[in-house]
Amino acid sequence: MQTTCERPHQTERRVLPTRARPARPSPLSSAITLAWRALLKIKHVPEQLFDVTASPVIFLLMFTYLFGGALAGSTAIYLQFVLPGILVMMVVMITIYTGVGMNQDVKKGVFDRFRSLPVWRPSVIVGALIADVGRYLMASAVILLLGVMLGFRPENGVLGILLAVLLLVLFCSALSWIWIFLGLVMRTAESLMAVSFMVLFPLTFASNVFVQPETMPAWLESFVNINPITHLVTAVRTLMSGTATADQIWPVLLASAALLAVFSPLTMWLYGRKQ
């Protein structure tokens, strides 16, 4: 309360009328502005980057050295196998935070503020997604850099890595819509986290992230084989090793398209009607 005392109080205070009516910004421009907001939040609350920096490091080290010897005979061999899996697992887990952020905005008045503006309606969500792509890329970079330092050498080199990350980011952006949708539905961020972990833990563990499904009981193996995470891991692995075939890529693209087709209209519908 420092500056309020000196200013004279007049009844005729002109409150900065501006006749300026700038043209409506393009959808892309508003989405980028809202992505900028997400980056500002990272600047002010840097702790939230823990899950895209420290967690991937811990997981990669833990799985490689704890289980590598037992599962593959040597940690060096296991690293080649498990790194793409851990990459997928970590980035998929991060998608939850898009929903958590949305849920927090709803509870604060910010959400109402955005909804009362004449902007392209999905820009709030698309902006959050753009910023999240940054988080996905950051987590991917951390895992890949550490992996390379530990001896990860994918056969398909940099190109394979780039294609794999591209596919992963694509899938995760589509997956985020589920959590954004739930973020609008659920009352608290805690319950949203609980639900999303309940979904993602079985999906990531009952997959081919850590081991090939051939060793599993038949019922589990058949679940693992239809699990979209398995398909994603396979695609990422084969893109990196240079053995990818169209058959391994299209299920991932299809799953992404399906997620987007169902959850983006549902989310936008809810966004317009939120009480």
Add this chain to the structure above:
Amino acid sequence: MNAQSPAVETSGLVKLFGSTRAVDNVDLFVPSGTVFGFLGPNGAGKTTAIRILATLLRPDRGTAKVFGHDVVREADKVRWRVGLTGQFASVDEDLTGLENLVLLARLRGYSWSDAKGRASELLEFFDLADAGRRQVKTYSGGMRRRIDIAASLVVTPDLLFLDEPTTGLDPRNRNQIWDIVRGLAADGITVFLTTQYLDEADQLADRIAVINHGRIIAEGTSGELKARVGSGTLHVRLVNPDARPEAERVLEQQLGVRVQLEYDPLELSSRISSPEVATQALVHLAQAGITVGSYSYGQPSLDEVFLTLTGHPVDGETELEQS
């Protein structure tokens, strides 16, 4: 532009939350360029009504138009012309004041450099220049209110909604907000404000509607409203409780007013049309030999307004049918 269209026009507006009729058959008419006061106690339906008008909620029945545009079917046109400062902070607390305003200016189509210019201009104007680089979560209540109002003025709206802009503020901050509202009105901006205080509505609004349980129970200029409820209330506190029946009799006979015996056995109050009559009342009491310990004269509280308008106090639970 619809220069002739009223800023707000609703008819038969209804919003239900389960079995609660938050807004119940509300008809409003707010001419463009005026300040409209929406007066009501907690839970009356003020926020719900504002949220409908600002396109955040869909009404269950009835229609609402803002500058001639339907709030449901032409929501975007409405959003183009209104600004909303909600009851609770609606800026991002993690961001600084400056960042919040730049963000909103960008979303309204300013270029980055114009957005920064507009944001600094607003901060300067709202006495927040020094605080502009601090996170909003470090702001005091008065500063938050100001940044929130500034956020609604990034592009000057034709209609500004202010939901309880002064609740919880100290008198100095409240005066500051009042000045801002007067300034906006002087600039020709239509202001739709809600409040729980009659004196605030009286100070700022051209017309006032009183809402309770979702229904409009009175509407008119502040003068018309005061004519119904009496412009003020005289509270008298006696020294001797035994003198109260005598005091009541004196006031009723000499001034022809209705006297209310308060819960405190020393107190009585009466709605009185002017301060002069209040002075007379005190003189009559003195002439009758009744010692007055203390007295006050002022605007009736919301409680008294409700008592007069509805015949029962504001509290919903005690709403008994009177025979």
